Amino acid sequence: MTRRLRLGVNIDHVATIRNARGGPHPDPVRAARLAAAAGADGITAHLREDRRHITDADIDRLMGQIDLPLNLEMAATEEMLSIALAHRPHAACIVPEKREERTTEGGLDAAGQFAALLPFVARLADAGVRVSLFIEPSEQQVEAALRLGAPVVEFHTGRYAHAEGGDQAAELRRIVDSAALAAKNGIEPHAGHGLTFDNVVPVAAIPQLAELNIGHFLVGEAIFTGLDASVRRMRALMDEAR
Numbered sequence: 540m541t542r543r544l545r546l547g548v549n550i551d552h553v554a555t556i557r558n559a560r561g562g563p564h565p566d567p568v569r570a571a572r573l574a575a576a577a578g579a580d581g582i583t584a585h586l587r588e589d590r591r592h593i594t595d596a597d598i599d600r601l602m603g604q605i606d607l608p609l610n611l612e613m614a615a616t617e618e619m620l621s622i623a624l625a626h627r628p629h630a631a632c633i634v635p636e637k638r639e640e641r642t643t644e645g646g647l648d649a650a651g652q653f654a655a656l657l658p659f660v661a662r663l664a665d666a667g668v669r670v671s672l673f674i675e676p677s678e679q680q681v682e683a684a685l686r687l688g689a690p691v692v693e694f695h696t697g698r699y700a701h702a703e704g705g706d707q708a709a710e711l712r713r714i715v716d717s718a719a720l721a722a723k724n725g726i727e728p729h730a731g732h733g734l735t736f737d738n739v740v741p742v743a744a745i746p747q748l749a750e751l752n753i754g755h756f757l758v759g760e761a762i763f764t765g766l767d768a769s770v771r772r773m774r775a776l777m778d779e780a781r
């Protein structure tokens with residue numbers, strides 16, 4: 540029996556729908572409250588540099604009105620650092636960001652950007668923010684996270700989510716091996732991106748993983764079943780996997 544796997548619900552895409560019309564509805568903070576009532580252990584929100592979904596005002600309200608820990612996803616920029624230092628969320632997950640991308644296409648190159656990330660991670664940690672690095676599941680990136688002193692890594696599961704057959708098994712193996720390596724070195728491994736009811740179980744079964752962050756699928760599914768039902772079903776699948 541392994542420990543309960545935490546579910547962080549990413550509410551970015553409630554804001555995407557809201558922003559399509561520019562008004563206040565649907566409200567991502569209301570979605571965060573519903574997710575909490577349905578069994579989420581945390582809320583994740585990605586304040587993108589172009590503010591295409593979550594906005595600064597959303598972060599203010601999530602910090603002020605939601606009791607669950609906030610995992611603030613952010614690019615490694617001075618602007619985002621000062622926002623994170625002003626709010627001091629429970630966790631800050633540093634993600635790579637390209638203005639023109641449709642979604643976060645891969646993991647942060649923690650090894651290649653080591654020198655730039657070192658003071659960045661230190662400033663967040665000094666402020667009491669739990670730093671997470673959103674990396675590819677690879678030995679090189681886990682080792683870089685270790686040298687950077689990050690207490691948490693989140694493995695980008697997008698390649699796993701989009702692969703099929705033997706390729707998907709190989710991608711799963713990378714996550715399994717990287718989670719074991721991280722845990723062995725005292726880093727808490729998380730995972731997320733592109734997870735769905737159909738692909739979550741093998742990832743949730745990886746015993747070292749402590750948290751999954753899931754958003755786009757849950758919000759999409761909520762259109763058909765409601766957010767409460769979609770979060771509860773994901774929670775149940777994660778529990779069954781353990």
Ligand SMILES: CC(=O)[C@@H](O)[C@H](O)COP(=O)(O)O
Nearest residue numbers: 551585612634641642643732
């Ligand atoms: C880093 C990550 O995986 C999430 O923030 C996700 O990317 C949110 O959706 P978008 O990529 O569409 O911003």
Ligand SMILES: NCC(=O)COP(=O)(O)O
Nearest residue numbers: 549731732733753754755
């Ligand atoms: N860090 C991954 C995340 O927060 C959610 O990604 P997705 O489920 O929206 O693809």
